[in-house]
Amino acid sequence: TAVRGVDPDEAEEFLRLFHTENPASGPVEPRIVAVREEIDRTGTYVHTHDELEFGARVAWRSSARCIGRLYWRSLHLRDRRHVTAPEEVAAECVGHLREATRRGRIRSTITIFAPDGPSGPGPRVWNEQLIRYAGYRAGGRVLGDPRYVGFTDTARSLGWLPPSPMGRFDVLPLVVTGGGEHAAAGPQVHEVPRDAVMEVDLHHPEHAWFAELGLRWHALPVISNMRLDIGGISYPAAPFNGWYMATEISARNLADADRYDMLAEVADAMALDTSSDRTLWRDRAAIELTAAVQHSFDEAGVSLADHHGESQRFLRFVEKEEAAGRHCPVDWSWIVPPISGGLTPVFHRYYDEPTDTGPMFRLDDQAKARGRGCPV
Amino acid sequence: TAVRGVDPDEAEEFLRLFHTENPASGPVEPRIVAVREEIDRTGTYVHTHDELEFGARVAWRSSARCIGRLYWRSLHLRDRRHVTAPEEVAAECVGHLREATRRGRIRSTITIFAPDGPSGPGPRVWNEQLIRYAGYRAGGRVLGDPRYVGFTDTARSLGWLPPSPMGRFDVLPLVVTGGGEHAAAGPQVHEVPRDAVMEVDLHHPEHAWFAELGLRWHALPVISNMRLDIGGISYPAAPFNGWYMATEISARNLADADRYDMLAEVADAMALDTSSDRTLWRDRAAIELTAAVQHSFDEAGVSLADHHGESQRFLRFVEKEEAAGRHCPVDWSWIVPPISGGLTPVFHRYYDEPTDTGPMFRLDDQAKARGRGCPV
Numbered sequence: 001t002a003v004r005g006v007d008p009d010e011a012e013e014f015l016r017l018f019h020t021e022n023p024a025s026g027p028v029e030p031r032i033v034a035v036r037e038e039i040d041r042t043g044t045y046v047h048t049h050d051e052l053e054f055g056a057r058v059a060w061r062s063s064a065r066c067i068g069r070l071y072w073r074s075l076h077l078r079d080r081r082h083v084t085a086p087e088e089v090a091a092e093c094v095g096h097l098r099e100a101t102r103r104g105r106i107r108s109t110i111t112i113f114a115p116d117g118p119s120g121p122g123p124r125v126w127n128e129q130l131i132r133y134a135g136y137r138a139g140g141r142v143l144g145d146p147r148y149v150g151f152t153d154t155a156r157s158l159g160w161l162p163p164s165p166m167g168r169f170d171v172l173p174l175v176v177t178g179g180g181e182h183a184a185a186g187p188q189v190h191e192v193p194r195d196a197v198m199e200v201d202l203h204h205p206e207h208a209w210f211a212e213l214g215l216r217w218h219a220l221p222v223i224s225n226m227r228l229d230i231g232g233i234s235y236p237a238a239p240f241n242g243w244y245m246a247t248e249i250s251a252r253n254l255a256d257a258d259r260y261d262m263l264a265e266v267a268d269a270m271a272l273d274t275s276s277d278r279t280l281w282r283d284r285a286a287i288e289l290t291a292a293v294q295h296s297f298d299e300a301g302v303s304l305a306d307h308h309g310e311s312q313r314f315l316r317f318v319e320k321e322e323a324a325g326r327h328c329p330v331d332w333s334w335i336v337p338p339i340s341g342g343l344t345p346v347f348h349r350y351y352d353e354p355t356d357t358g359p360m361f362r363l364d365d366q367a368k369a370r371g372r373g374c375p376v
Numbered sequence: 377t378a379v380r381g382v383d384p385d386e387a388e389e390f391l392r393l394f395h396t397e398n399p400a401s402g403p404v405e406p407r408i409v410a411v412r413e414e415i416d417r418t419g420t421y422v423h424t425h426d427e428l429e430f431g432a433r434v435a436w437r438s439s440a441r442c443i444g445r446l447y448w449r450s451l452h453l454r455d456r457r458h459v460t461a462p463e464e465v466a467a468e469c470v471g472h473l474r475e476a477t478r479r480g481r482i483r484s485t486i487t488i489f490a491p492d493g494p495s496g497p498g499p500r501v502w503n504e505q506l507i508r509y510a511g512y513r514a515g516g517r518v519l520g521d522p523r524y525v526g527f528t529d530t531a532r533s534l535g536w537l538p539p540s541p542m543g544r545f546d547v548l549p550l551v552v553t554g555g556g557e558h559a560a561a562g563p564q565v566h567e568v569p570r571d572a573v574m575e576v577d578l579h580h581p582e583h584a585w586f587a588e589l590g591l592r593w594h595a596l597p598v599i600s601n602m603r604l605d606i607g608g609i610s611y612p613a614a615p616f617n618g619w620y621m622a623t624e625i626s627a628r629n630l631a632d633a634d635r636y637d638m639l640a641e642v643a644d645a646m647a648l649d650t651s652s653d654r655t656l657w658r659d660r661a662a663i664e665l666t667a668a669v670q671h672s673f674d675e676a677g678v679s680l681a682d683h684h685g686e687s688q689r690f691l692r693f694v695e696k697e698e699a700a701g702r703h704c705p706v707d708w709s710w711i712v713p714p715i716s717g718g719l720t721p722v723f724h725r726y727y728d729e730p731t732d733t734g735p736m737f738r739l740d741d742q743a744k745a746r747g748r749g750c751p752v
């Protein structure tokens with residue numbers, strides 16, 4: 001990855017934003033002069049702790065696809081900009097899991113590793129999320145998560161040994177490229193310790209048979225392959241987590257035909273008429289899956305949003321942003337939940353368009369391909 | 377309404393499209409020469425029957441928000457371009473209802489009235505749809521469809537007398553402005569005869585109590601306030617119908633908080649726990665409403681799509697359009713159904729952007745305002 005110099009205008013724009021929204025940080029002019037001088041001299045500059053924290057929070061606030069933005073000010077920063085060695089990156093990712101999970105009282109957290117810079121690229125985490133389940137091709141079918149069949153192959157080709165016997169919910173190892181002088185060494189595989197991964201066994205508040213489906217899901221969603229851009233500085237490894245909204249698990253991960261594809265099994269157990277889609281068996285099965293996820297997470301004491309409550313919170317967020325006079329980018333098709341869209345208030349309005357400037361999480365094409373185990 | 381002359385280039389573009397897609401119509405050049413000469417001489421031109429039919433069908437094919445486009449070639453044309461007098465427009469609208477309903481074996485139909493032209497504007501139908509229910513403000517609540525409280529007031533101010541006693545499902549009268557020499561006379565109100573309106577009483581395949589909710593809906597959705605533009609000619613009154621997709625009735629018209637708002641009542645009858653949205657009572661109620669609409673329409677022998685089947689058909693349409701090398705405009709947020717969006721295949725892909733050229737249905741701002749009974 002070629003690393004270009006930092007654009008001083010982008011830096012200045014960010015610094016002005018930071019000082020405008022944080023008056024206590026004093027006048028912006030001296031900081032601009034210092035940063036321009038630093039860029040002239042070194043090709044880059046170093047964010048203060050407060051700038052970095054603010055930048056990450058604004059990147060969250062600007063995530064057009066995220067419905068969970070109301071509490072963007074609460075994002076907790078783990079500043080690991082000094083970390084570039086792959087084994088340290090992996091260890092810090094595990095540290096992130098432990099610190100953010102808190103036995104279920106999940107804390108929105110971001111760990112920021114070394115940025116790209118004149119002395120080389122920052123490290124990268126190849127995984128889409130720090131916790132995901134392996135997928136194994138077995139005959140014509142897939143055991144585990146079909147989305148990660150390619151990534152699982154990559155991990156194995158790098159030396160990972162799946163558990164024996166292989167299961168439907170085997171946590172994938174981390175695949176990490178180091179930064180700086182470590183970059184040339186290529187990717188390393190690191191197992192995630194079992195005790196860093198909190199999971200929830202799924203059962204249904206009314207249907208006892210549900211537990212026998214043997215479903216579970218991990219408590220913490222940590223997106224780990226998006227780049228964080230702040231004021232001209234680019235952090236290619238900056239894993240962040242919130243908590244789940246139930247439908248992500250119940251109506252996508254466990255329901256999609258190219259994921260765990262569980263709707264038919266649930267419908268059969270519910271004794272629904274599956275002879276035609278028109279009997280609404282898919283619709284009913286997805287709702288009971290959602291009820292099971294919510295109930296199981298609640299009983300386990302794990303933070304979890306539901307699509308109704310989160311939609312309302314989201315509209316409060318949009319109102320606050322409008323009241324603050326800020327453009328509030330929204331990607332309707334990602335904000336509206338995958339079930340009962342029209343029953344949530346987010347469905348019934350228009351929003352500002354997504355933008356492409358300011359602090360922002362971005363998914364590189366290369367990172368996207370690697371996260372799916374595709375050739376890059 | 378000022379009526380501008382027809383743009384000969386728009387006319388030519390349409391004629392080329394018509395002749396390209398209809399080789400049997402012969403070479404396009406003589407027709408272009410004739411039409412350009414006609415526009416020079418008269419300021420406009422007259423579509424042949426085949427051009428008009430094709431133009432209307434292409435306008436449907438290009439409706440980015442319509443999931444029902446697979447059978448666009450089957451659109452049946454009622455050519456009423458000679459009609460401008462308001463009472464005749466109203467009578468032809470009633471004729472449309474009768475011819476398209478066919479006791480439930482609904483036929484996709486469009487009635488095209490006189491276009492805007494040098495001799496004056498075409499007629500207009502003010503109603504959003506030919507069949508809609510009145511809304512009456514009563515104390516702090518609304519009896520009937522809250523969406524049409526304004527339109528109901530308009531109709532009354534023009535002399536319409538609601539039935540006595542007023543009900544929740546009183547079919548609104550047609551409000552029509554004539555075209556040409558009739559335009560200056562202003563809008564007229566015309567009652568829709570009861571026997572031209574097929575309706576379906578709603579009951580549920582399993583829950584006997586459902587019928588006691590007293591719900592019903594009309595069989596035929598006829599959008600009547602969109603302008604049809606073809607090759608530079610503009611038809612301001614061109615009511616068209618397909619058949620309903622169940623969720624339009626069950627998850628929008630009967631469910632939206634600013635429409636019949638029936639979810640809570642259904643949930644109560646289902647004895648669901650409505651203490652919190654998180655119990656998914658809304659989701660479950662919307663599904664049973666949908667099941668009731670489907671079951672009742674099916675039993676009454678009325679054509680009705682469901683969101684699963686229609687999604688599949690829509691993807692076949694998109695594939696066919698792609699195979700024909702045509703741009704296929706799609707508005708994702710309208711195509712994805714209001715419930716179970718993620719469970720339908722239309723959710724999981726990207727599409728071509730909507731466009732603004734070629735034969736097309738358009739909603740004028742003025743028509744939009746009139747359809748809601750707002751001041752224009």
Ligand code: HEM
Pocket residue numbers: 056059060063065066067068069075108109110223240241242243244245248305310334361
């Ligand atoms: C606190 C609880 C949170 C909730 C309930 C939440 C909810 C969601 C949901 C439902 C999505 C859509 C996911 C999908 O459909 O695949 C999403 C996307 C996203 N969220 Fe959040 N979120 C939370 C916290 C965060 C945090 C802390 C950040 C960053 C600091 C963040 C940044 C994003 C981004 C960048 C996306 C888009 C991901 C992509 O493009 O694949 N979210 N969020």
Ligand code: HEM
Pocket residue numbers: 432435436439441442443444445451484485486599616617618619620621624681686710737
């Ligand atoms: C044959 C069965 C048909 C089905 C099942 C169908 C289905 C739908 C649905 C579900 C919508 C969205 C409605 C909403 O959310 O408010 C829609 C919109 C639309 N349809 Fe169709 N449709 C059919 C026939 C037609 C025909 C015959 C035409 C025109 C000739 C047409 C033109 C349109 C247009 C212009 C819209 C957008 C309306 C607006 O902007 O408000 N459709 N259709």
